[in-house]
Amino acid sequence: MRRRLWLLASVALVLLAPCALIAASPVLRELEPRGAQTGKAFTLTLIGRGLAEGATVISPLPATFTVLATKETRDPDAELSFLVELSPQAAVGLYPIRVYTTEGLSNILLFSVGAFPEVVEEESTTQMQEYSNDSPDKAQPIPVPATVNATLRGPDQDFYRFQAKAGQRLVFEVEARRAGSGIDPVVRVLDAAGKELARNDDAPGLGVDARVEVAFPKDGDYYVVVHDSKFSSQAQNFYRLKVGSFAFADGMFPLGWKRGEQHEVEMFGGNLPRPVKVRADLSHVDKDASFTTLSVPGPPGSLPFPFVVGDLPETVKPVSEGIHQLPPSTAMNGRISQRDEVDRYRLSVALAEEWLVELQSGALGTSRLTGVVTIYGSKGKKLASSADTGLDPNSAFLVSAAEAGVDASVAFKVPAETDEVTVAVEDLAQRGGPGYAYRLVAKKQPPDFTLTLATPYVNIPLKGSAQVIAVAERRGYNGPIQLSIPNLPDDLVVEGGHIPQEVSAQNTIRASRQGVLTITPKPGAKPRLLDLTVWGEAVAENGEASRRRAQGPGMITIVRGEKQKPFTASWLGLELPAMVAKERPAALEILTPRYVKLIHGMETEVGWKFVPRRPEIRPPKRVVDRNVPNVGNLRVLSGKTKEYDESGEMVMVTTVGTPPMKFDLLAEATINVDGQEETIAAPAVTFEVVQGYKMEAPGKAATLAPGGKTEIAGRLRREQDFNAPITVKADNLPANVSCSTAEVPGGAEEFTLKCEATVAAPAGEYTIELGSSSTLAGRNKENVPYTIPPVEARLIVTAR
Known part of the structure; x- marks a missing residue:
């Protein structure tokens, strides 16, 4: 499949002298540079550890790689350098790069292909004071157009000086978080006197990345300044500053469409004079791909938008006002066009049906909407809302996804006297505008869950074990989940993967819970690359089984700071890349x-x-x-x-x-x-x-005549280690009926209760309870009272 090809095909094989130290699994920490101009040749240096032992580069980058000799002053295990010749047809965008050796598979770093000549920030390549560019008088001169590859360290501010003509319009865009950096950039443009002409923190359509466009009033020198919005220190602290004239949009609508079809997508805002239409052709998208990309027409510069590829029928919300019909199992593409707007849909339902309503919006990175979904029943009564938390599982199975930091979803069960519900969509802060788009789907299904891997890749050592972590986001289903890897080869063993049911004496049920699988090679397993898939299976109370496929994060960048979420790249379409590697020390x-x-x-x-x-x-x-x-x-x-x-x-x-x-x-x-x-x-x-034992009640009812006697016989199913005596008694007996207790000796399993009724016992069929009690040896060998829940039995008292 096309999605996996680049994982399995090496670009260049590098055979180096064995390292004297114990080799380690390869890790990539930096790429120098982080990007290049399409069609150009450049030197790419991979920096990390474990890179020397016969490393193979893996990437879909359309380029040729030629290995270069390692500098004598550098650690040969920490760097690999290549002459890379980019194809002239290489499209502007992000491309994953990783390596593998006999010791294992590395993490991914993203490489950016741009449209402009590349410049390296001098301060990034040396710690010498004379190369600092942290003030206007030390600003580094740059040509226009250009892409600057640079880094930020804590309170660092990078100043660049450039020349512009009167009336010239230039775009200044910082590419950071979208490419896997921890930086949350701010961009400022100043005139020669230091007066601020433009500033931006989070630009529409760029997530936390920044962009401004400036029309310059006169010829002369100007400055562009980049710094982190929180002046934080990040392990991945790079950015790419693009300066030039290129087309960009603030957003697009719709955010996705059905696989195999074509659809017109509107690009709007930015520096487009008017909205433009782009045809999204999904007829050749891989069957497992969840995203493709769409570029803004015009001079290239900015990264393309990720565009959702779905498998359900698609429709677009009518432009007319009022409440619209929401077809089941159909992606409704809508947007909150103005402040305080609430979109409402009618959904036809039936008594006791179970439904899931889910929203895709802000988590996609192409919408500004922080969506809230609310379900209303007859007479406007609220049945459920994604904004609710801490729900009592005994009164409903509704669980909010808001705590998990994902887009909204709500599971609900249709109450009595309801054949239609209203589904309302709004922004959490009552915002709105063209960029507040969403995809809404209502499906008739029992409560379920989603699975996301917290392990972007795994190295499985021979004669050892490796862990794979999956996170279940519960959408109403609170029972146990079993993880598995169905496509695991026969020479590997998987164990674990049990996510227990939610048990709480409080009213809050956790929306998120992790499970861990371990993978262990059998003797004789061979080192090789693998592409694994993790599934989760659950069984609802009605016995209906559901299976969910885990989505891989592609890569994970830890972002330092309070309440900061890691960067992930699920749009890469990777699940669980794996390698059976050499044994560890x-x-x-x-x-x-x-x-x-x-x-x-x-x-x-x-x-x-x-x-x-x-x-x-x-x-x-x-x-x-x-x-x-x-x-x-x-x-x-x-x-x-x-x-x-x-x-x-x-x-x-x-x-x-x-x-x-x-x-x-x-x-x-x-x-x-x-x-x-x-x-x-x-x-x-x-x-x-x-439980130490289970009690089995008689399969048929015991019959008792007034003034007569009967016996209730049952069985105890003991666990192998439970041999304590057990007392069995009958409770909830009808009037004028009594039963003796049964003392079951240690190791025995059968019991009999002797029951009798007086002549005044009322006739009828009764449900009674068979209770039990025993003891356990505690930690200090003291006897601890032990009981299990009672079981029901039937008793018939005949008429006189």
Whole structure:
């Protein structure tokens, strides 16, 4: 498939001398430069670690790569340089670059192809004071047009000097966050005296990136200044400043369309004299692609817009005012055109139907809308809203997605006397305008969930294990979810992947919950690249199963700062790129069974062992546990293990208040390899917390005549480790009927209750309860009272 081709085809093979140190999985930290002009040749240097051991570059960049010798002054393991010749047909846009070696697969960094000659900020290439450009008198001169490759460090401000003619119009656009930088840029344009002519922080259609267009009043020198809006220090601190005359738009409408079709898309705002139409041809888009790109007509410069590719029928909201019909399972493309506007739709429903209404808007990056969806029933009564949080799961299964930082969705069940609901869409801050577009879909389906991978790629070491994290966003469904990798090759083993049901004594249900899979090669597995897919499966209360495919993030850039979300690039269309790689310098093994059925109220040990494969590798300071749910007093104790032990145990402790559930314990440790910290992981250990026993009531009703006697016989299904005596009794008996208790000895499973009725017992068929009680040996060997929920049985009292 086209989506995967670039992952599986290397561009250039680099054979270098083996490194004297222990090789590490490759990591890319920087690209120098971050972009280039289309059709030009340039030197590209990859900077990171683990890059020397036969590295192969992987990229869809339309270019040829020729390896260059490493500079003698540089660490050969930390840099790779290439002569890259870009094709003249290379389109303006972002292209992923990664490498792999025998040690593993690297992360992705994005490379930008631009339309203008490239300039490098001198301050970025040296720490020498004479190259600083942090004031007007030290401004770096640049030609026009140009693209400047630069960096910002904390309070840094970069000044550039350029010349402009009277009446000349120039666009100043900063490309940063869209390309994977942590920078939130601000751009300012000043005249020769330092007077500010224009300023922008977050430009329409660019997310947090910045852009201004300036018409210059006279010939002369001017300045353009770039700084971070929060003056933050970011690990990925690059930006590309584009200065030139090019066409740009503030947005487009609609935001997407159906795969296999063509549709006209309107580009509007920016420096376009009027809205222009662009034909989106989706007839040849890959069957798994979720996005394509659309460029603004005219002189190129700005990055193209990501355009959603869907699989449902599409329609556009009518221009007329009033309430419109919302067809089910159809993408309705609309927009909040002005302040305080609320779009309303009629949706035909039926009693007890379960529906999901979801919105795509701000999370796409091409809409300014922070959407809120509200469902109204008959007489205008609010049934649900995506703005609601902390709902009681006993009164509804509605769960807000607002807490998760994603676009709005609402699940609801149709109440009595309702055959039509109103779906309302609005902006959270009552804003509006051409750029406040959305895609609205209503589907008849039970509560469900979505899955997103928090692991952008995975290296699976031979004789070791690797973790894959998936995050479930619950959309009404609060039950357990099982993760799996259906296309995993036979020489790999997957374990774990249990996301437990939501259990809370409070009224707030978590909208987001993670699950972790571990992948372990079998003996004889061969190193190779893989393209894996993670699925999640759940079963609703009515027995209906649902499966959801996990979306990959493509790449993840951590953005430092309070309430900052990581940058991701799901538009790359990647799921879980993986590599079976060489064994690591050490491994962590589990010595005890990896599936444990544990009676709540009891505890068990998980034994582990550190296995070094090089004599210089020391044991970790500690082995830590992860992923244990914070519910029902579940806790993990370290037992008798001391720091730097080569083996030890974790003690999983439950209480009688721990609910029955299935979850995974992940053991991991941090080791030091040649001065670098490296995490090693053990295979997942799955725990199933269960009742000590279950009670089975008689299959048929017991019959009792007034003045007569009968017996109620049943069975206890004990877990293997539960052998305590159990007392069984009958409750909720009708008047004038009594039953004895049954004392079931340890190890026994059958019980009989002897019942009798007086002559005054009223005739009828009754539902009674069979309750039980027992004890468990606590942590200090004391007996702890233990009960399980009662079961129902039927009792018939005949007429006299």
